[in-house]
Structures are given as structure tokens and as C-alpha cells.
Amino acid sequence: MVFLFQATALVYFTLPVIADQRDLMNTAEVLFQKDYNVFLHFGTAALYFLVISLAIFYLFGLIYRRLMRHMPQQAQLKFSWRRVQSLS
Secondary structure (H helix, E strand, O other): OHHHHHHHHHHHHHOOOOOOOOOHHHHHHHHHHHHOOHHHHHHHHHHHHHHHHHHHHHHHHHHHHHHOOOOOOOOOOOOOHHHHHHHO
């Protein structure tokens, strides 16, 4: 889902549907060209993108838990930082 969100943002960035329609990074670039404050505009855009991504993660986590509630607790996939660290 996150890949789809990011790919959609990239396609939207390269192929604007309507002449005045701009995506987040394009808007940050226009604001940057006005006052050359790169950290403010692109940092805010990155933070906004991160918040949207985390909201999507949370929403799909809730949907996953709702759909998998009939499974035994052992079979359900649970996130664990220890498991992530052991894989790397």
C-alpha cells in the first residue's frame, strides 16, 4: 500500500492531470524558489508525506487485525522489533 502511495505521488509529480494541479513536492519547489528556504519547505513536505504514510500504516493495520480476528493468536502475524533485528 505504501509503495502504491509513493508511486502515485511520483506519477502525479511527472504527469500533472490539470494544468494548475500540483503535488506536494512541486508546491514545495515553487515555495522554495520564492525565498530559498530549502529546509522549511521540503522538510514540511517530507513531514507531511511521513504523517500520511504512518496514517496509512495504522489504518491498514486495523483492517488487518479486523480481518484476521478469527485466526488463532499463534497464527496471526505480530510486529516485533526483535524479529526485525534478527533478520538483519
